[in-house]
Amino acid sequence: MPNLDFYAADEDWSAVLRTVFELGLFRVFESGSRHDHQLREFRALDKVPADQHGRHLQLLVVGAGPEPVAERINFVPGVVDATFRYTCEGWGLIQLDYGGLFGTEELRWTHTNHNSEKRASAWAGTIRRLGDPAAWDWPAVTSASSKLNRAIRRMAVDKIGPHPVLPHAARVIADANLRYEYGTGIHATPSFGMASSVSPSGVEPPASAL
Numbered sequence: 238m239p240n241l242d243f244y245a246a247d248e249d250w251s252a253v254l255r256t257v258f259e260l261g262l263f264r265v266f267e268s269g270s271r272h273d274h275q276l277r278e279f280r281a282l283d284k285v286p287a288d289q290h291g292r293h294l295q296l297l298v299v300g301a302g303p304e305p306v307a308e309r310i311n312f313v314p315g316v317v318d319a320t321f322r323y324t325c326e327g328w329g330l331i332q333l334d335y336g337g338l339f340g341t342e343e344l345r346w347t348h349t350n351h352n353s354e355k356r357a358s359a360w361a362g363t364i365r366r367l368g369d370p371a372a373w374d375w376p377a378v379t380s381a382s383s384k385l386n387r388a389i390r391r392m393a394v395d396k397i398g399p400h401p402v403l404p405h406a407a408r409v410i411a412d413a414n415l416r417y418e419y420g421t422g423i424h425a426t427p428s429f430g431m432a433s434s435v436s437p438s439g440v441e442p443p444a445s446a447l
Contacts, residue, residue, distance in 0.1 A: 239382050239383075242346035242347070243389055243401040244336075244346065244347070247405050249406055250337070252392060258281065262299060263299065263385075264278060265280075265295075266295045269290065269293065274322070292334070292337075293332075293333075293334050296330065297329075302374065303372055305326060306327055307323045308324045308326050308366065309322075327367060342413065344410060354373070
């Protein structure tokens with residue numbers, strides 16, 4: 238499957254990025270540029286910034302498709318203190334988005350995903366700026382994506398339901414007493430009407446622990 242939702246926090250994200258570069262399969266781009274700047278490609282781990290631009294990435298499998306499309310978005314004058322920004326687009330790009338902590342009571346999934354050839358072909362007539370999906374080597378995209386997901390799974394120390402939990406995330410979950418998985422992550426408090434919580438490996442704790 239192309240998609241993987243997993244729990245990562247702080248040092249885990251650095252470990253995931255290190256794996257991305259060590260696999261040697263990808264070129265790494267920011268998903269969205271800084272205001273009034275061109276898109277950046279990050280050629281080494283220490284070049285990936287710690288801010289939001291280094292936490293939402295697009296991975297191009299080397300040799301599997303054309304250069305990414307830099308789609309310019311012009312701002313309405315006076316709305317923000319900037320003129321434009323760019324987004325990084327391409328049918329066969331792999332998204333890698335860091336979730337991390339949201340406040341002190343929620344750890345959101347970190348996420349990988351990419352288009353399938355079937356989906357790209359279905360949308361090709363609508364999003365013409367991305368060109369022909371047939372220009373992509375879809376088996377190569379899927380293979381590289383699967384290798385990355387397997388590497389991330391090997392880093393995990395536990396699971397919550399189907400979601401791998403990386404080492405630092407496991408400590409965050411325990412220290413913050415995050416027990417309720419819903420939406421796009423795990424929380425310290427239940428959703429409305431939620432009666433049970435989850436523990437690592439997706440096993441519900443006994444009623445006495447709730």
